[in-house]
Amino acid sequence: MSPDSRPPLQWRLPPVPVLLTAVVLIVCAEVGGASMVRFKLELTRWARQAMLERPGTHGLVGVRDVDERVLDEALVKFDAGLRLFHLHAEGMGLVIIATATVAATLAGSPASRRPIIALLTVGGAGYPLGYLLWSGLIPYYGPDRGKTIAEWLVWIPFGGATIVALWWLAGLVAWQMVRRERA
Amino acid sequence: MIGRVGARVAAGSVSAAIALVTLGPATAHHVGTYVPKDNEITTNFKQIKFSVQAGRFDVALRLFETGPLQADMRARATTLPAGLEAGLHAALERGDGAEVERRLMIFFAARARDLAREAARQTADPTRSREARAAIGARFLEAIWRYYNLVDFAVAQRDDTTSVAIRLAFDEATGYARSAAAPDRLREPLSRIAHVLSTLIESSTPARRGS
Numbered sequence: 045m046s047p048d049s050r051p052p053l054q055w056r057l058p059p060v061p062v063l064l065t066a067v068v069l070i071v072c073a074e075v076g077g078a079s080m081v082r083f084k085l086e087l088t089r090w091a092r093q094a095m096l097e098r099p100g101t102h103g104l105v106g107v108r109d110v111d112e113r114v115l116d117e118a119l120v121k122f123d124a125g126l127r128l129f130h131l132h133a134e135g136m137g138l139v140i141i142a143t144a145t146v147a148a149t150l151a152g153s154p155a156s157r158r159p160i161i162a163l164l165t166v167g168g169a170g171y172p173l174g175y176l177l178w179s180g181l182i183p184y185y186g187p188d189r190g191k192t193i194a195e196w197l198v199w200i201p202f203g204g205a206t207i208v209a210l211w212w213l214a215g216l217v218a219w220q221m222v223r224r225e226r227a
Numbered sequence: 228m229i230g231r232v233g234a235r236v237a238a239g240s241v242s243a244a245i246a247l248v249t250l251g252p253a254t255a256h257h258v259g260t261y262v263p264k265d266n267e268i269t270t271n272f273k274q275i276k277f278s279v280q281a282g283r284f285d286v287a288l289r290l291f292e293t294g295p296l297q298a299d300m301r302a303r304a305t306t307l308p309a310g311l312e313a314g315l316h317a318a319l320e321r322g323d324g325a326e327v328e329r330r331l332m333i334f335f336a337a338r339a340r341d342l343a344r345e346a347a348r349q350t351a352d353p354t355r356s357r358e359a360r361a362a363i364g365a366r367f368l369e370a371i372w373r374y375y376n377l378v379d380f381a382v383a384q385r386d387d388t389t390s391v392a393i394r395l396a397f398d399e400a401t402g403y404a405r406s407a408a409a410p411d412r413l414r415e416p417l418s419r420i421a422h423v424l425s426t427l428i429e430s431s432t433p434a435r436r437g438s
Contacts, residue, residue, distance in 0.1 A: 103362055103363065103366065105345075105363055105366065107345055109370040109373075110342075110369075112266060113263060113266075116263070116264065121259065121261065124258060128258065178258065
């Protein structure tokens with residue numbers, strides 16, 4: 045079959061729950077971003093108070109010149125976590141829609157299509173929540189310990205799922221292109 | 228043709244997504260860099276200093292009277308040489324830049340000295356772990372340097388031996404603070420910093436100088 049005589053590619057939508065997940069994730073990103081701005085003062089006060097109640101966790105020594113620097117760093121990272129959640133949730137929502145559409149269209153076999161779409165959806169939706177978790181953990185465990193917990197609970201498993209699914213999908217697309225070229 | 232284009236678009240989309248997402252998690256654990264900011268005291272000091280350097284003593288006086296530096300001087304009056312704040316105010320009023328610089332130098336040297344004394348006390352606390360003492364030492368050193376660094380030039384202009392002695396003690400203490408194995412040795416350079424700064428303050432106080 046010559047390339048010109050091939051049937052045009054028919055794009056297929058991913059399953060509705062996948063699209064819904066992506067849309068909900070984007071909505072969460074927008075709500076998160078808006079809340080960050082609206083409740084910035086309240087969030088900062090809460091985080092600061094929670095840190096002051098745990099001087100040992102944050103290495104506070106009771107000297108303002110030393111402690112303010114420690115609190116400031118933790119609060120900057122607390123804010124950064126919220127910002128990164130907003131950013132990643134927006135981005136991963138779009139990544140889920142784009143990659144799941146490609147998988148739904150090009151992964152012919154349900155045996156590969158379903159797990160790829162499931163991994164893309166679960167990994168993509170879960171990964172940004174790691175930043176939210178990190179932010180929430182900072183007042184209780186400090187930036188470094190909170191980061192380690194978020195890494196092992198969220199970033200590594202969910203990010204790993206997305207990476208595996210994307211390489212799997214890339215392999216499938218490459219394989220199909222090779223087959224089409226040979227045909 | 229459309230089929231080939233579609234497949235290429237799909238391949239391109241997947242490649243872009245892979246680049247975005249795999250680079251994402253790979254760098255996700257880099258969650259930003261914290262750059263320490265000036266606190267209200269150091270900010271106010273810089274405002275006053277730059278106003279004095281520009282010859283705008285009226286602005287410097289207003290910044291001093293309304294800023295946190297004067298409030299902090301009053302709050303710490305018992306640990307500062309007598310009349311330091313009043314003398315600084317008078318120097319600003321008559322436009323005496325050298326005297327303003329000298330009194331600000333004394334103030335920040337006193338702040339650094341007090342921090343060094345407290346650091347020596349806390350890093351010698353046997354109830355804390357060695358790691359905690361090293362971490363506390365590092366944080367105190369950062370706070371000491373934040374203040375001393377503002378006046379090091381003024382100190383070196385008057386007495387470069389003092390400046391060098393503080394820098395050497397600071398470097399030594401920083402080395403000990405980096406290692407959890409050596410927090411016991413922090414006390415000595417910290418005490419030396421406090422002692423050198425005390426000598427500097429005494430030799431620079433208006434009473435000693437008769438001014």
